[in-house]
Amino acid sequence: MSIRGLQQAEIGFLYEGIPLNDSINYTPYTQAMVDTDNIQSVTVAQGAPDIGAPVYNDVGGLVTVALRGPQDKRGGSVDFSFGSKSLQREYIRLDTGEIGHSGVKAFASFSTTTNNQWRGSGEFRKYHVDSKIIKKWGTGSSAGLTFSYDNWQQATYRPLTMAQWKQYGNSFNYTKEYWPGNTNWVGLRQYQRRSTALIAPVKLKLSEHVNLDLTPAYMNYSEFYYGGVTIKNNGSYFGNQRIADLNMPYQTNGVTTASSINPVPQKTGFLNTALTWKAGHNTFRAGYIYNYIALEEPIYYAPVNYSGGIANNYNKYMVTMPNGQQYRTLDMNFKHQMNEIFVDDTLKLLDDKLTLNAGLRYLMITRWNTNLIPGVTKYKVGASYAQPLPQVSISYQLTPHDQIYVDGTTAYRAPASVQVYGEVFSTNSPNPASKQASLKGEYSIGEEIGYRHYGLVNLAVSLFNYNITNNQITSSQYINGIPLPSPIEAGGKTSRGAQAEIGLRPWHHWSPYVSAQYLHATTDNNIASGLDYLPTKGKRAVQSPEFSAAAGISYDDSHIFGNFVFNYVSSQYSTLMNDEKIPGYETANITIGYRMNSIGFAQHPQFQLNVVNIGAKNYLSGFQSISNNAKATRGVYGTTIAGSSPLYLSAGGLAVVASLSTGF
Amino acid sequence: MRKTNGFLAVLLASSVSLPDPADARPIHKKVPAHQPTAASPAVPPKTAAKPQSQHSFSATGTETVEVHVSMRTANGVTNTTPGGGLMGRQTAARSQSTITRDFIAKQSPTSNAIACQHRSAWSVEHRNVHPWLAAG
Structure with a gap:
């Protein structure tokens, strides 16, 4: 997803007071953290994030995902879903309710999902556990423990170039059959993720006016990216060292097909503290945040036999070198430490109609990385980032139903992806396939002005303006069959626009909704390419649709319910030179359902049918990689700069999901 | 239910509603007197008479909040959020929007939080779009 032309890896995601983004490449694996059935609400701050986040x-x-926590009454719910592409999903949740008068309540849920991939021949399966126990006491103190576990396995979708899309459309997939040398066999193109999170949010009401929030957490994100390669038995490279004979099994003409395995096991410790002190019309907040990440990331290879049997998916029976050492093309040890402090003050004046807020956040991040592959440019790479981030805002309540606000914010993003620190080698070259480049963090200054009205008709309008320096575009590069994140340094960027939404509170059971956004985002400078520069200054920014809109209508009379939502997104450039783009597209989804009265122990059993992409249109929906230029381009100094094709993600087909659920 | 009331008051304060005769079904819930800013529709607004109690909902100031539970469901749908659940009440001094259970529960249970957000104009999807795999 992207918001206002900024990519999802530039968006913070919060769950139970901690970030749920991947610790290093920042991809938000929301589904791996919490099941949709257990989400109470999702809040998006499109521009100005909360200073304490x-x-x-x-x-x-900033996207904040709120958990539907333990309920007061004992009970639970079950949901069975079936759908196209052999979808099957079962979900069960149990709530203890308040146990005696102890103030303790808990819930636990489990779900399992399997389906065939919507294109190609791969499969998807997932197990998920959510649970939380909480004890409340006094008038505002509580201590909780949230546990989440997810086990996710899927085949990856084959990204395509514009030419491949035009020729093959959605039938350009990884193949179902294996034969020696076929690195595009779907069995070699897999992704696995196991996430475990333990979060202990504690809220202490220290006095009538002072509150302390403390959230220690431990997260273990264990990822495996799989790709397919062919490795030469004689003359492959271990870093810059030529290996005369790898002595591999299952050779065909001196080459063995192998599964390249890239585990990314991230272990994260976290402490988030915030003190809130209310005194009269003034609220003061101060906080301290500590975060430590450890990651040991290798890439190693498992031979594939003549019928497609992979020796092992983890770390056994790998290709080894004549000296007995495991053959690797990446061998990194990465550490990250963050210290952050913030202070924030909110003052309410004029009968609480006027709210003034100012705050300062100071981020300090240190990272180290070592790479054991021989021939790396630097064995050890480290960097420190320190950034003060001020924020101010003013809000005025014109009437109890009308509010205006203006804010000025700053935000920062430490460089994404460990490839910024470590080099990856390919099997067939003594030179690194990805060059280590020390990047600066991305920094933005933004302003917003907005107006809201609440009542039967609700309206929210805002104008925004951002200036971004050291803009980093998350792209990816396939090395040895594995898509590795590789940032593009795009310099400065200016982003301006307007957004508006209007929605009706349910009225005679109907509730319509319309939202629209205009966005004008441009690249501010020419981009270096080799020794020349591409004339990108003033071009439209990538992944920034000029216009997008949504319209929906919902009906719910407590028995019959349903909704219809239509989305439009205008075209988006995939190259900084604006010489390739994905066309605009439309999608629409429908929900229809019936909710019954309670029958015996079954509380409000219901049937729900979701139809997704009702037009069943096939379209390009996003980007696997971004290019500087797709076509050969004359640089500022007159040299010809060769183009490279961006890779796209596609969408399409109609999906139908039927769900039967009941509370008890 | 003692604790639920407090929770509901906070949750439903997010929908500032005018009395609506069309809402035939709602179970109007009289919120106990210790909830300072909540008043049942039958009772005239009392907030003006309570000079010290106006900070309970920090950004809303002196508002009369009518609390009504318009629906009981097993999955948390209350049918109170404007826009079919896509436009939860905001008070922060920044551009912000909230999607509530009223919308989330009506999506396919295999969709995810990000997929739900795609139903707004400002959040553009960039993945292999599939209802049950939008985050992949």
Whole structure:
């Protein structure tokens, strides 16, 4: 997803007071953290993030996912879903309710999902556990423990160039059959993720006016990226060292097909503290956040036999070198430490109609990385980032139903992806396939002005303006069959626009909604390419649709319910030179359902049918990689700069999901 | 239910509503007197008479908040959020929007939080779009 032309890896995601983005490449794996059935609400701050949010990538806004926590009454719910592409999903949730008069309540849920991939021949399966126990006491103190576990496995979708899309459309997929040398076999193109999170949010009401929030957390994100390669038995490279004979099994003409395995096991410790002190019309907040990440990331290879049997998916029976050492093309040890402090003051004046807020956040991040592959440019790479981030805002309540506000914010994102620190080698060259480049963090200054009206008709309008320096575009580069994130340094960027939404509170059971956004985002400078520069100054920024809109209508009379939502997104450039783009597209989804009265122990059983992409249109929906230029381009100094094709993600087909659920 | 009331008051304060005769079904809930800013529709607004109690909902100031539970469901849908659940009440001094259970529960249970946000104009999807795999 992207917001206001900023990519999802530039958006902070918060859950139970901690970030749920991947610790280093910042991809938000929301589904791996919490099941949709357990989400109470999702809040998006499109521009100005909360100053106390403990994230270090929120240049593009902040998404806060709120858990539907333990309920007061004992009970639970079950949901069975079936759908197209052999979808099957089962979900069960149990709530203890308040146990005696102890103030303790808890819930736990489990879900399992399997389906075939919507294109190609791969499969998807997922197990997920959510649970939380909480004890409340006094008038505002509580201590909780949230546990989440997710086990996710899927085949990856094959990205395509514009030419491949035009020729093959959605039938350009990884193949179902294996034969020696076929690195595009779907069995070699897999992704696995196991996430475990333990979060202990504690809220202490220290006095009538002072509150202390403390959230220690431990997260273990264990990822495996799989790709397919062919490795030459004689003359492959271990870093810059030529290996005469790898002595591999299952050779065909001196080459063995192998599964390249890239585990990314991130272990993160976290402490988020905030003190809030209310005195009369003034609220003061101060906080301290600490975060430590450890990651040991290798890439190693498992031979594939003649019928497609992979020796092992983890770390056994790998290709080894004549000296007995495991054959690797990446061998990194990465550490990250963050210290952050913030102070923030809110003053309410004029009968609480006027709210003034100012705050300062100071981020300090240190990272180290070592790479054990022989021939790396630097064995050890480290960097420190320190950034003060001020924020101010003013809000005025014109009437109890009308509010205006203006804000000025700053935001920062530490460089994404460990490839900034470590080099990756390919099997067939003594030179690194990805060059280590020390990047600066991305920094933005933004302003917003907005107006809201609440009542039967609700309206929210805002104008925004951002100036971004050291803009980093997350792209990816395939090395040895594995898509590795590789940032593009795009210099300065200016982003301006307007957004508006209007929605009706349910009225005679109907509730319509319309939202629209205009966005004008441009690249501010020419981009270096080799020794020349591409004339990108003034070009439209990538991934920034000029116009997008949504319209929906919802009906719910407590028995019959349904909704319809239509989305339009205008075209988006995929190259900084604006010489390739994905066309605008439309999608629409429908929900229809019936909710019954309670029958015996079954509380409000219901049937729900979701139809997604009702037009069943096929379209390009996003970007696997971004290029500087797709076509050969004359640089500022007159040299010809060769183009490279961006890779796209596609969408399409109609999906139908039927769900039967009941509370008890 | 003692604790639920406090929770509901906070949750439903997010929908400042005018009395609406069309809402035939709602179970109007009389919120106990210790909830300072909540007043049942039958009772005239009392907030003006309570000079010290106006900070309970920090950014809303002196508002009369009518609390009504318009629906009981097993999955948390209350049918109170404007825009079919896409436009939760905001008070912060920044551009912000909230999607509530009223919308989330009506999506396919295999969709995710990000997919739900795509139903607004400012959040553009960039993944292999599939209802149950939008975050992949």
